[in-house]
Amino acid sequence: MKILALSGIIPEHICDVDRFFAYAGDKKINHYCGYVADYICQVEQDDRYDGAVYPKSCDSCRVISSYLRSDDKFSYQFPSISGNDENAWDFLACVLKDYKSALENFYEIEISVADVENRIEIINKRAKELEKIYENLENISYFEYMTMIHQVLSLPLEEQVGAISSFEINDISQKDNSVFIVGSTLSQLNILQQIEDLGLNIVGDSLPESGRLISKEPVTLSDDVYKSIAKSMLSGKKSPSENDFHQMLELDMEEITSKKVVGVIFLTQKYCEPYNFYKSVYKKKLDELCIKYIEIEQKDTVEDIRADVVLETFAEMIVRN
Amino acid sequence: MGANVEILKTQAKLMKEYYKYFSKYSKGKEPDKKVAWVTAFTPVEILEALDISYYYPESYAAVIAASGKEQDFLETSQRDGLSLDCCSYSCCIQGSICNADGPRGTAPRPDVLIATNNQCNTLPNWWNILAERYDVPLIVLDYPGENVPREMAEKYVYNQHKKLIKQMEELSGNKLDMAILEEKISNSQKSVEAWEKIVELMPERQIEPTLLFDGISFLITSRCDEKTSRLYELLAEDYSENYPKRQEGKAKAFWLGYPLWYHENRYLKESLDSFEIVGSNYITWWSLSYEGDDVFKKLFSAYNFTFLNLSQQERTKRLVHLIEKSGAKCAITLHNKSCKCDFVSASEIKIPQAELDIDMIDRNYMDMDRAKEKIGILQDIVG
Structure with missing residues (x-):
């Protein structure tokens, strides 16, 4: 399991993810930031990675899933959360559980609460x-x-x-x-x-x-x-x-x-x-x-x-x- | 009163109500209600029910471009520190605010700013700089779309709508009457249904896209007003009775993307002589689906599943359906510099397309020679 994560918004508490820093991508999308375009390229082209996790936090990120649609690689998009209150925490907690389940299903693994607590x-x-x-x-x-x-x-x-x-x-x-x-x-x-x-x-x-x-x-x-x-x-x-x-x-x-x-x-x-x-x-x-x-x-x-x-x-x- | 007179009177009335506190018409009079500036897919039924006025800066940017004033404002905005790489709706309005100018003057100063992310993430960012400028509360509503299981999204949105109601009650000093909210939602539903009848006429009647690109503005700014559905019913009757059926001959094309607000016809009429535009997806974006057995479910369904908040698969499905219904055999597909979210909407449409790089506000952006060349190639392909 090797997952490439885009941006600091992605949590590391559930499993290891590699933060994306740079890649010499050949996909240049008009008016999209090069950071996102290069990330898409690395996920598509770099065989070391079998998964991608990214946020829906800007307009360039928003459409990443339109490009990454291969069933061969794990792909998960975190929704954008603007608030910082009970409702936002509850929602993000549900998203984190959903992310964990998606990882478990795709990779056929089990992530226990103890694993998560250890990472915390x-x-x-x-x-x-x-x-x-x-x-x-x-x-x-x-x-x-x-x-x-x-x-x-x-x-x-x-x-x-x-x-x-x-x-x-x-x-x-x-x-x-x-x-x-x-x-x-x-x-x-x-x-x-x-x-x-x-x-x-x-x-x-x-x-x-x-x-x-x-x-x-x-x-x-x-x-x-x-x-x-x-x-x-x-x-x-x-x-x-x-x-x-x-x-x-x-x-x-x-x-x-x-x-x-x-x-x-x-x-x-x-x-x-x-x-x-x-x-x-x-x-x-x-x-x-x-x-x-x-x-x-x-x-x-x-x-x-x-x-x-x-x-x-x-x-x-x-x-x- | 004849139908045409009623149409004109209703349009004038709706426009007058919307613009009466813009500086050009207000004669210095302040609005008698609290004012919100909202993005295009804000649940305005809540604001209506609480008697709060609301304005759409995006729509006004379109009006500015149609009046030919956008270049001055784009330049001012850049001088004010906003990059022209940002959405040109935002740059255009920034310039208008800085210059305190616009074809209808400027909108009343906001008491609150409400942005949603069910369309794009640019708008909440833009609203952040407005909040800094006006020093007023900013409310950002998140709509997760299809990213997470429906139940999870519904609960999150429900709680945000409840909180919005509380905040707006405090701002306006009014208490929400659920029956009024029901009524406003029902008005919006009726407006959508009546508008849909017009949209359905486009493939069969010789209706210029211009009429629909301009006509949809009432669905955006006044969808909760009962006059809007009446207006659309009258227009549908008029189009159905007075506009001739389409003839065979010209290649039927679908307009995939935004209207060109700066263009007198809102589309490239002069370059599309051998085509007839029989459909457009933009004119369906506000066909919100208020489904559910209570007001909160209706609002969730309408505002969480807007076109630009859908997955690529669902967008493709909807576009394919619209194109098939229109009978179009090809498309003029616009890649809008100001709307990255819509950039790839048509990526899986399997009909011949002329793909044009445009901006919906900035008339200087498009390379017209290149556009004509692409349209010429499309013409050769579809004969």
Whole structure:
């Protein structure tokens, strides 16, 4: 069983899933974000994967199931949930049970409550470990931190906590010029190295694999384990596709001001509508706070985003001030 | 009163009621009710029953494009920070709001924003930026569609509708009368049934698609109003009595996708001389099915199973049925830059198609030479 998952919205509490980061896909769909198009390609073409799980969270994701219709591979789409109340938790709990049943039927396996509880413990521990590192971001290399995260998340869940502590992340000398990263899952890490090489210190983010991941409340074990997972999934920093820009802006601005951030780097995929809408209000908030802003847009997941000139200019503006 | 006079009077009355608080006509008068801005598939029967006014920014974007003002607004919107890659309905309205301008002025300021995801996910995103602008409550209603077992979806939607009623009671200060809600739903059902009679006439009578693309606006904005079903009944009679039957000769084509709101005919009439458009799926999108033995089941059935919220299999099934009923032998299929959800709806339709890249608002988007070339090829294929 090897399942490729799209986006941070997909739960890891039921079974192992590989997070999709990048694939050199040849399916280019007009006006669809390259992230989704490349994901569809990898599910279709990469024989290592026998399953796909993805959300219905944006218009590009919404029609993934129109492309992935082979009976040979497991395919499950999580509905979009905008609320965060009793009704939303109950509904998501039912969806999680439905997802578990679909996995059991397709793979002819049994997933027990004990299996799920065991995974919950690991996920909670992983979040704590990552949070400790995140709290110290201003003193360490963010590029190395994210490299660690991407490598750790590619491992089976049971190996992840141990792997975190085996990584060594170097301290940095540059402690001024604090910047914050916003965006969807990072597919190319080299951009982070470019940012650090320009003398900017990345002190926080709201990326799904980092800031958003550790912002989730730990799952509290209870009689209804699925509802507990649901509560945790719907907590913390959200994605723009979860439709609470107000909460997202509040949380980010709070972190940005408390960390004395002077610049924000918005990393997006071309044709990603949730971020296109979100950035229009995000930039206005930053303007009010006199915080500099730059957007770097990637056309697909494998494009080498060398934004040298743009970043250099941005860095010069920040350093000069 | 003659039927034609009654048609015109009813249309004028419905339009007047809808637009009376738009800035061009209000003479500075504020609405006497609370105002909601809603997306096209919002359960407005609840708002009607609670005496809350509601407006559809998407529909107004279509009106703006029809008036020829969309380019200015698209540019303004881009200057205001909204990418033109976003749905052009949203860009057009953003520009209209920023410029405080539009063919009918601007809609009254909202007291609440209600978005649904039964059509696309773009609309709830767009409503989020409106909520930031107006600093008013935002309610997003989730409709899971066919993604999860029906019972599960029904319970989730039922609870959201109950919560919406409570929130709207608090906003309006009115208490919901279930009998009125029943009546509003019944009006909507009647409007749908009457509209369906018109849709059924299209394959047999020489009715221009323009009439239906424009005529459906009442089903969108005034479906709960009892005048709407009366209007459609009169129109059906008129079309049936006064429009000649279709002749053999031209190739029968199906219009698969949105109307081109900026076009005076709403479709490429000038390039389709050798075709006649005998059907369209867009004109069936609001044929909501209010099935069930209580109001909540009816609302669930109507709003959870909208066309763009269906699985690919179900969409294909519906399209095949519509095309067969229309007698069309080919299709003009539109890939709308602003509606990714509809991009693949026709992917399994097995009739010859001219596939055109369009935008329903932005008249500068389509490559007309390329479109003509594709239509020419289709013409060669179907003879």
